[in-house]
Amino acid sequence: MLVVTPNTCIDVTTWLATLVPGTVSRSSRTVSTAGGKGVNVCRTLRTLGRTHRLVGLAPREDARLEQLLAAEGCAFVPVHHDGQGRLAMIFLEDAGRVTVVNGRGPEPEQWDTSALLPTVRAELAGAPAVACSGSLPPGLAPDTYGRVVEAAHAAGVEAYVDAAPAVLEATLPFGPDLVSPNVGEAEALLHGRTDENVEESGEDLLDRCLEASRELHARGARRAVVTAGSHGAALTTAEGTWWLGAARVPVANPIGAGDSFLAGTSDALLAGAPDVVAVRTGMAVAAAAVQHETGGMLDPALVAPALAALPDPVAR
Numbered sequence: 001m002l003v004v005t006p007n008t009c010i011d012v013t014t015w016l017a018t019l020v021p022g023t024v025s026r027s028s029r030t031v032s033t034a035g036g037k038g039v040n041v042c043r044t045l046r047t048l049g050r051t052h053r054l055v056g057l058a059p060r061e062d063a064r065l066e067q068l069l070a071a072e073g074c075a076f077v078p079v080h081h082d083g084q085g086r087l088a089m090i091f092l093e094d095a096g097r098v099t100v101v102n103g104r105g106p107e108p109e110q111w112d113t114s115a116l117l118p119t120v121r122a123e124l125a126g127a128p129a130v131a132c133s134g135s136l137p138p139g140l141a142p143d144t145y146g147r148v149v150e151a152a153h154a155a156g157v158e159a160y161v162d163a164a165p166a167v168l169e170a171t172l173p174f175g176p177d178l179v180s181p182n183v184g185e186a187e188a189l190l191h192g193r194t195d196e197n198v199e200e201s202g203e204d205l206l207d208r209c210l211e212a213s214r215e216l217h218a219r220g221a222r223r224a225v226v227t228a229g230s231h232g233a234a235l236t237t238a239e240g241t242w243w244l245g246a247a248r249v250p251v252a253n254p255i256g257a258g259d260s261f262l263a264g265t266s267d268a269l270l271a272g273a274p275d276v277v278a279v280r281t282g283m284a285v286a287a288a289a290v291q292h293e294t295g296g297m298l299d300p301a302l303v304a305p306a307l308a309a310l311p312d313p314v315a316r
């Protein structure tokens with residue numbers, strides 16, 4: 001399947017005793033890996049055995065991102081720009097605190113912004129579906145993923161979208177076949193909420209997810225999933241609305257659960273699973289992924305036990 005993540009980057013992960021802003025620190029270890037949400041989606045798809053290609057931006061003058069992706073077996077189709085490669089800096093302190101600084105993507109004058117969609121259209125030929133994931137670089141129109149949905153439908157394939165609120169909002173009128181924001185993102189889109197907790201809580205959480213998924217479906221998403229971390233997810237389709245509780249698993253790293261969820265659900269839909277089954281499969285894949293230390297990675301042997309541990313779906 002085709003994965004579209006324009007804002008690819010290199011994640012530079014640095015381990016250090018303590019990060020003190022305003023001082024000079026020494027790291028004990030630094031590792032560079034390919035990053036961006038679609039890279040996690042691709043990692044999960046690879047583990048599931050689903051062939052895939054990734055379309056994203058890459059600097060013309062610096063081959064490192066392409067080398068890193070090639071080294072991990074990712075078939076990457078670069079759209080080149082003349083800026084510096086985008087970096088995300090991740091600081092891991094001994095006490096466990098994590099600080100992330102996401103770099104800005106290339107400026108619109110540093111690349112031909114009209115080149116992305118033709119590249120996607122060319123790659124859609126022969127792809128069974130497309131998944132769009134992650135933020136857009138500065139200057140790309142918010143309806144860029146909507147245009148990908150339009151191109152996918154013209155090519156006769158489904159399009160799945162996981163994007164930040166403003167971009168997701170602009171995508172809905174194009175009728176994406178699946179959207180999967182977390183509840184913070186969904187409520188930011190629907191009610192202008194701006195705070196976003198990593199793990200949402202509150203007695204009304206389940207009802208908020210159900211309401212948001214109904215609303216996203218009403219605004220154009222064919223399958224609207226609203227996720228709530230370890231609690232589970234709500235799904236609305238033309239057939240109804242369900243609450244799907246998550247599996248209880250030991251968590252090593254919850255970051256990237258949404259990316260593994262998107263990959264797992266897409267893979268199951270492509271295998272012909274009915275909607276509720278596909279979403280539960282995505283949840284089981286995500287539950288396996290949160291048990292792994294690296295975002296997007298998972299032990300495939302943990303998926304079946306996670307699926308068996310999911311509570312029964314509840315129609316609402």
Ligand SMILES: Nc1ncnc2c1ncn2[C@@H]1O[C@H](COP(=O)(O)OP(=O)(O)OP(=O)(O)O)[C@@H](O)[C@H]1O
Binds near residue numbers: 182226227233251
């Ligand atoms: N701790 C967990 N235990 C079990 N399942 C989980 C856990 N965290 C996430 N999941 C599963 O993954 C799905 C997506 O997770 P989540 O809502 O955290 O996505 P997200 O906020 O988009 O994550 P990210 O942005 O870090 O990729 C959840 O609906 C749930 O099914």
Ligand SMILES: [Mg+2]
Binds near residue numbers: 181182
């Ligand atoms: Mg997410």
